[in-house]
Amino acid sequence: MGVILGVIFHFIGGFASGSFYMPYKNVKGWSWETFWLVGGLFSWLIVPPLAAYLTVPGFADIIQHTSSIVLSKTFLMGLLWGIGGLMYGLGVQYLGMSLGNGWVVAALVRVLHMLPKTDPHYNEYLEDYKNMCKAILPLQRSDRLWNVSLRDSTHFGGKEFTGSSLFTYGFAYGVNNGLLDKKLFKPAIAKAWHALVTDCLHPDGFLGYVQGTGKEPKDSQPVSYTNKPDFEDFSLGCFLLAGTEVYKLK
Numbered sequence: 001m002g003v004i005l006g007v008i009f010h011f012i013g014g015f016a017s018g019s020f021y022m023p024y025k026n027v028k029g030w031s032w033e034t035f036w037l038v039g040g041l042f043s044w045l046i047v048p049p050l051a052a053y054l055t056v057p058g059f060a061d062i063i064q065h066t067s068s069i070v071l072s073k074t075f076l077m078g079l080l081w082g083i084g085g086l087m088y089g090l091g092v093q094y095l096g097m098s099l100g101n102g103w104v105v106a107a108l109v110r111v112l113h114m115l116p117k118t119d120p121h122y123n124e125y126l127e128d129y130k131n132m133c134k135a136i137l138p139l140q141r142s143d144r145l146w147n148v149s150l151r152d153s154t155h156f157g158g159k160e161f162t163g164s165s166l167f168t169y170g171f172a173y174g175v176n177n178g179l180l181d182k183k184l185f186k187p188a189i190a191k192a193w194h195a196l197v198t199d200c201l202h203p204d205g206f207l208g209y210v211q212g213t214g215k216e217p218k219d220s221q222p223v224s225y226t227n228k229p230d231f232e233d234f235s236l237g238c239f240l241l242a243g244t245e246v247y248k249l250k
Helices: 002-026 032-055 059-064 068-095 097-114 122-139 161-176 182-200 235-246
Strands: none
Touching (some): 032 059, 097 122, 097 161, 097 235, 122 161, 182 235
8 A cells, every 4th residue: 555655756746747847838928037936935945844743743842842953954955956956047147058068067077077986976967967967968950960059059059169068078078087987988988079179170270160158148149160259168168078088988
């Protein structure tokens, strides 16, 4: 009976989580800050304590007798989680999905490189890294790079150099260190690197298809072979990171 209840509760939870985004199509006129604020109020502040009060016997007494230190730590961790979610959302807004996720992949690579494998959180970071790489791999374009908006080729579609460099770096690091399937990822790495070198790199070393800054990805369009980004070309560092790992491939 316990197993059946577990499956039922899991189904209800999955349905509730999946339906979270359904109302958003009706509030397209809202800013993303507004609908996330409304969604957050109901999803994290109103419904959870109400559900706990209705389903957990003596819930109010449990909270009342809980140490203030425990409650403070709980609220602090929740606050930090919220700040992290907000910063990721802002990062996507300012950078775009390709570049934003590229930075995440690169950051996970650096964490895995520096963190001892005995660290209690190592496997958690490793799982996140592998899941991201597996999700990004099939989104590679036919021209061997990735879109500004990863899953939507109609939303500022076209090559984007910096995110593609960081994905190439992340994939190559994983193959070189036995974290990713070589047969699965090496062909994608080879195609991406060839595209970076032949389609984006100018004879004089200038890099094309680099997304510039702005409040949203549209503010830095067009991204083309000849356009110059409106800031110091940090894409060079991403390109060199990818090259250091591609060079090690066997």
